[in-house]
Amino acid sequence: MPKDDIKEFRLVGTRPNRPDGLDKVTGRARYGADITAPGMLWGAVLRSPHAHAKILKIDTSKAEALTGVKAVVTRADFPTGLTGEEWNLQENTMAGEKALYDGHAIAAVAATSSLIAQEAVRLIEVDYEVLPHVTDVDDAIKPDAPVIREGAADASVPEGMPPNVVKYFEFGRGDTAAGFKDADLVMERSFKTEATHQGYIEPHACLGQLGADGKGEMWVCTQGQWFIRQMCSAVLGLNAAQLRVTPSEIGGGFGGKTTIFMEPLSLALSQKAGGRPVKIVMSRSEVLRATGPTASASMDVKIGMTKDGKLTAARAEFRMQGGAFPGAPVDMALYCCLAPYKIENVEHIGYDVLANRPKCAAYRAPGSPMGAFAVESLIDEMCRKLDLDPMEVRLKNAVREGDQASYGPTFGSIGLVEVLEATAKHPNLSVPLGPNQGRGVASGYWFNHNGETSVSMAISEDGTAQVSVGTPDIGGSRASIALMVAETLGIAYEDVRVNVVETGALGVNEPTHGSRATFATGKAATIAARAAIKEMCRRAANEWGIDEEAVEWVDGAAQPAGPNAGDYPPMSIKDIAKNMGSTGGPISGHHESVPDGVGASFGCHVVDVEVDPETGLTKILRYLVVQDAGRAIHPSYVEGQYQGGAVQGIGWALNEEYVYGKDGRLQNPIFLDYRMPVASDLPMIDTMIVEVPNPGHPFGVRGVGETGITPPLPAIANAIQGATGVRMSHLPMTPTKVLAALKASQE
Amino acid sequence: MSKIHVTTVVNGDEVEFLADPRETLLDCLRDHLGLTGSKEGCGTGDCGACSVTVDGVLVSSCLMLGVEAQGKRIATIEGMANGEELHPLQRQFVEHAALQCGFCTPGILVAAKALLEKNPDPTETEVRYWLAGNLCRCTGYDKIIRAVMDAASEMRGAA
Ligand code: FES
Numbered sequence: 001m002p003k004d005d006i007k008e009f010r011l012v013g014t015r016p017n018r019p020d021g022l023d024k025v026t027g028r029a030r031y032g033a034d035i036t037a038p039g040m041l042w043g044a045v046l047r048s049p050h051a052h053a054k055i056l057k058i059d060t061s062k063a064e065a066l067t068g069v070k071a072v073v074t075r076a077d078f079p080t081g082l083t084g085e086e087w088n089l090q091e092n093t094m095a096g097e098k099a100l101y102d103g104h105a106i107a108a109v110a111a112t113s114s115l116i117a118q119e120a121v122r123l124i125e126v127d128y129e130v131l132p133h134v135t136d137v138d139d140a141i142k143p144d145a146p147v148i149r150e151g152a153a154d155a156s157v158p159e160g161m162p163p164n165v166v167k168y169f170e171f172g173r174g175d176t177a178a179g180f181k182d183a184d185l186v187m188e189r190s191f192k193t194e195a196t197h198q199g200y201i202e203p204h205a206c207l208g209q210l211g212a213d214g215k216g217e218m219w220v221c222t223q224g225q226w227f228i229r230q231m232c233s234a235v236l237g238l239n240a241a242q243l244r245v246t247p248s249e250i251g252g253g254f255g256g257k258t259t260i261f262m263e264p265l266s267l268a269l270s271q272k273a274g275g276r277p278v279k280i281v282m283s284r285s286e287v288l289r290a291t292g293p294t295a296s297a298s299m300d301v302k303i304g305m306t307k308d309g310k311l312t313a314a315r316a317e318f319r320m321q322g323g324a325f326p327g328a329p330v331d332m333a334l335y336c337c338l339a340p341y342k343i344e345n346v347e348h349i350g351y352d353v354l355a356n357r358p359k360c361a362a363y364r365a366p367g368s369p370m371g372a373f374a375v376e377s378l379i380d381e382m383c384r385k386l387d388l389d390p391m392e393v394r395l396k397n398a399v400r401e402g403d404q405a406s407y408g409p410t411f412g413s414i415g416l417v418e419v420l421e422a423t424a425k426h427p428n429l430s431v432p433l434g435p436n437q438g439r440g441v442a443s444g445y446w447f448n449h450n451g452e453t454s455v456s457m458a459i460s461e462d463g464t465a466q467v468s469v470g471t472p473d474i475g476g477s478r479a480s481i482a483l484m485v486a487e488t489l490g491i492a493y494e495d496v497r498v499n500v501v502e503t504g505a506l507g508v509n510e511p512t513h514g515s516r517a518t519f520a521t522g523k524a525a526t527i528a529a530r531a532a533i534k535e536m537c538r539r540a541a542n543e544w545g546i547d548e549e550a551v552e553w554v555d556g557a558a559q560p561a562g563p564n565a566g567d568y569p570p571m572s573i574k575d576i577a578k579n580m581g582s583t584g585g586p587i588s589g590h591h592e593s594v595p596d597g598v599g600a601s602f603g604c605h606v607v608d609v610e611v612d613p614e615t616g617l618t619k620i621l622r623y624l625v626v627q628d629a630g631r632a633i634h635p636s637y638v639e640g641q642y643q644g645g646a647v648q649g650i651g652w653a654l655n656e657e658y659v660y661g662k663d664g665r666l667q668n669p670i671f672l673d674y675r676m677p678v679a680s681d682l683p684m685i686d687t688m689i690v691e692v693p694n695p696g697h698p699f700g701v702r703g704v705g706e707t708g709i710t711p712p713l714p715a716i717a718n719a720i721q722g723a724t725g726v727r728m729s730h731l732p733m734t735p736t737k738v739l740a741a742l743k744a745s746q747e
Numbered sequence: 748m749s750k751i752h753v754t755t756v757v758n759g760d761e762v763e764f765l766a767d768p769r770e771t772l773l774d775c776l777r778d779h780l781g782l783t784g785s786k787e788g789c790g791t792g793d794c795g796a797c798s799v800t801v802d803g804v805l806v807s808s809c810l811m812l813g814v815e816a817q818g819k820r821i822a823t824i825e826g827m828a829n830g831e832e833l834h835p836l837q838r839q840f841v842e843h844a845a846l847q848c849g850f851c852t853p854g855i856l857v858a859a860k861a862l863l864e865k866n867p868d869p870t871e872t873e874v875r876y877w878l879a880g881n882l883c884r885c886t887g888y889d890k891i892i893r894a895v896m897d898a899a900s901e902m903r904g905a906a
């Protein structure tokens with residue numbers, strides 16, 4: 001629903017080719033594994049085959065004796081005494097006393113070739129004492145479950161909780177007991193979701209170099225070069241300023257590349273090998289076994305509804321495991337799950353539980369999809385019971401500006417009502433359904449994020465502009481930032497070059513995460529451009545001998561305004577740039593802040609499915625994503641985020657899951673068995689961009705990356721109920737599970 | 748393990764390299780010939796990021812040994828544009844925003860080109876099934892399919 005007022009912009013809202021497009025369609029773009037360096041060695045990592053085991057002894061002598069091996073490291077090579085999350089990162093980088101999950105790194109080797117490094121890894125001998133393990137969240141929270149780590153619980157955990165509970169959350173408002181009493185229908189259901197992986201196609205890769213003097217460099221595929229710098233420095237006890245981290249092009253991240261895995265190993269190996277650079281490229285099975293998937297969840301939800309569809313109370317109790325370390329996004333799941341609804345009486349309880357699985361990492365709207373699966377599924381079931389239209393119920397209870405969110409704060413400008421109204425009018429909702437077909441709708445929410453941001457913009461001698469940003473371009477952000485800067489300066493899109501720079505070039509930037517790049521980097525770049533404009537106006541004022549305040553910037557040129565209007569011809573950016581050496585030197589603009597004014601994004605999805613009663617296979621017939629972008633700077637990449645998020649959600653709903661065997665080993669660590677959606681599984685993904693501008697951003701941007709993965713899980717479950725009458729409460733809804741549920745319902 | 752001398756033609760140029768018999772064609776392209784446009788997403792034939800053609804046949808270069816390239820004609824993403832001039836598929840991909848991270852893009856372009864050489868007028872379903880061996884995690888495939896369909900129609904128009 002692009003509004004007419006978008007015409008007020010010359011460039012924002014248009015769809016130019018992305019600046020890095022040519023490199024990326026010709027194979028020239030350099031990703032993590034595409035770089036080599038003189039004297040380079042190859043690294044490889046030995047990983048635990050056990051889910052939980054004491055490491056009694058590591059004998060690296062045979063590996064060290066192999067010709068071509070230049071360094072071997074184990075945990076003994078790392079500094080000791082770390083605490084908190086820094087200890088967690090170090091422990092996850094390389095196991096200490098225990099291997100905590102199948103795939104946990106035990107030792108690493110650097111050698112003159114990749115084949116020699118792999119051979120050397122096989123020569124390392126490890127004595128393990130295998131311990132009892134637990135991988136399922138409901139098993140891990142039992143009082144008698146194998147204990148992953150004593151003393152890992154923080155102060156939030158009340159006395160007497162089971163030993164693997166490491167964080168506890170409890171918040172709410174109103175009186176849920178009274179709220180449930182006011183309801184005509186109260187329902188309570190339990191739901192489960194399985195862990196899924198972000199599934200970026202580019203495996204983690206880095207090239208690290210570290211000298212005996214503690215100075216180092218790294219080339220790495222990451223969403224955040226400063227995070228890599230800070231985490232590697234912490235884990236290795238380095239001085240952060242001495243480590244220079246350059247981000248490669250990034251082959252997808254979705255949150256999974258906001259932390260470290262093998263990066264410190266390349267630095268440690270390099271230092272031990274006399275400072276020779278060490279390249280480590282993970283295999284796909286290493287990615288799946290040892291990098292952060294998302295958490296798995298077990299959830300109970302209770303909701304009260306009046307017979308005309310008003311929500312009176314809700315209670316959510318979620319348990320999540322995020323691997324052998326604290327950090328499952330159970331808090332985020334609780335914050336988001338009821339956010340689309342105005343409910344007076346709410347209660348949230350959450351448990352973060354340890355289990356013998358890899359340390360979870362962020363995955364697109366961390367936590368929100370699980371919570372939405374539970375809440376949106378139950379609301380849908382209640383609508384069906386009360387014979388209410390699920391769209392009307394969502395509208396009736398929708399939060400608006402000024403409402404207090406279920407998790408506490410008061411909403412500023414939000415566009416949920418606009419999203420729901422636009423959805424209800426979409427033609428997909430009136431397509432007639434055939435036998436075995438069903439339609440499902442669901443809403444989704446993500447806060448969006450600001451984060452530390454530092455941007456520099458400099459005017460070149462010819463009046464073009466270069467922008468240095470710290471957020472890697474993961475899906476077209478160079479294009480959107482160039483559009484905003486060109487719009488602000490009044491120059492052509494092609495006259496702006498956006499460079500993603502290394503850590504030495506700017507102040508600290510948080511990663512491209514939290515849907516923040518177009519919001520935060522875009523806002524900072526716009527403010528930096530305005531600072532350069534101010535300086536250019538000053539140069540013109542000096543030249544004309546008039547007051548700086550009496551100069552305005554119009555269409556890429558300074559011109560006299562107010563009483564001096566028309567006294568001098570406009571001085572273009574090109575003229576000013578040409579002479580800047582003699583008028584005061586280089587002209588640039590900077591901006592550093594944690595930009596305020598974050599705007600949350602709501603979405604609503606509508607899906608039509610057909611379920612084959614013979615096989616239980618669910619086919620997606622039609623899919624619609626409607627979401628509030630605030631303002632779409634480059635609509636094609638906004639649509640791309642909507643479509644990509646929806647399809648990741650479809651995979652989570654129907655196919656994807658981490659399958660652990662009784663031995664605690666991951667049984668599907670290759671793409672053949674960890675099956676993500678392929679082109680032939682899907683129809684076109686229809687999108688509608690709603691624009692309720694965010695007043696906190698110069699162009700109204702909210703951030704669009706994450707919300708879209710949230711609604712598919714419940715929307716598809718709701719559609720399956722429409723098609724079959726069966727309610728699926730455990731993801732993924734594989735043919736086997738759907739068929740079993742169909743059979744059970746017929747008995 | 749002693750290395751084997753391999754002579755082959757890549758993107759029209761005769762090249763030679765020494766391959767360890769355990770190295771895949773993908774390893775040889777990337778590490779011996781510096782052709783890093785072909786990507787390794789899985790190493791097991793499941794993602795298509797390493798797609799190349801060998802004597803005109805679309806293959807996953809991670810599933811073929813480098814030594815098997817002896818005497819063959821290989822085409823990779825680096826040879827797809829004609830000098831400055833992009834192949835219609837490459838141009839349509841940029842114009843349709845059919846890539847986000849771009850990591851799957853080289854493999855998908857090579858696979859799509861092989862499709863259009865066989866079938867210049869594919870249906871949407873045919874494109875979807877042909878590309879079912881190429882994973883893209885970013886785009887949900889929508890814009891990729893549209894770009895391939897539009898490139899096909901452009902190429903038919905030009906023919
Ligand atoms: S790398 Fe060859 S198919 Fe994935």
Ligand code: FES
Pocket residue numbers: 201251252845846847848849850851852882883884885886
């Ligand atoms: S564009 Fe990222 S995997 Fe396809």
